Amino acid sequence: MCMAVPSRVIAVDGQMATVEAFGQTRQTSLMMMDEPVAVGDYLILGAGGNFAAEKVAEATALAAIDYLSQVLSDGLA
Structure with a gap:
């Protein structure tokens, strides 16, 4: 199963961006x-x-992140 999690752009360098979601960062192509x-x-x-x-x-994005945070915390309880 694939889940689309909105990621916030924290840096842009040409055709690459550094994005963050749930404390994890990654490089992605633009x-x-x-x-x-x-x-x-x-x-x-x-x-x-x-x-x-x-x-x-x-x-x-913020509504989706909030929802996913609730789902993840409920699943861990």
């Missing part, structure tokens, strides 16, 4: 993005996290 990406944007990653697939609105 080559597939059809719009500019900036620090603070939220992205959905595809292809195992190797490529950014789409940008999502901050409110949508």
Whole structure:
């Protein structure tokens, strides 16, 4: 099963971005993005996290992160 977790952009270097989700950072390619990406944007990653697939609105991203946090904490209890 694949779950799309919004990742916040914390750095951009050309066609690569460093993103963070749940305390984990990773590098992802921006080559597939059809719009500019900036620090603070939220992205959905595809292809195992190797490529950014789409940008999502901050409110949508934060709601998804909040929901996932609740689900994960309920599953650990």
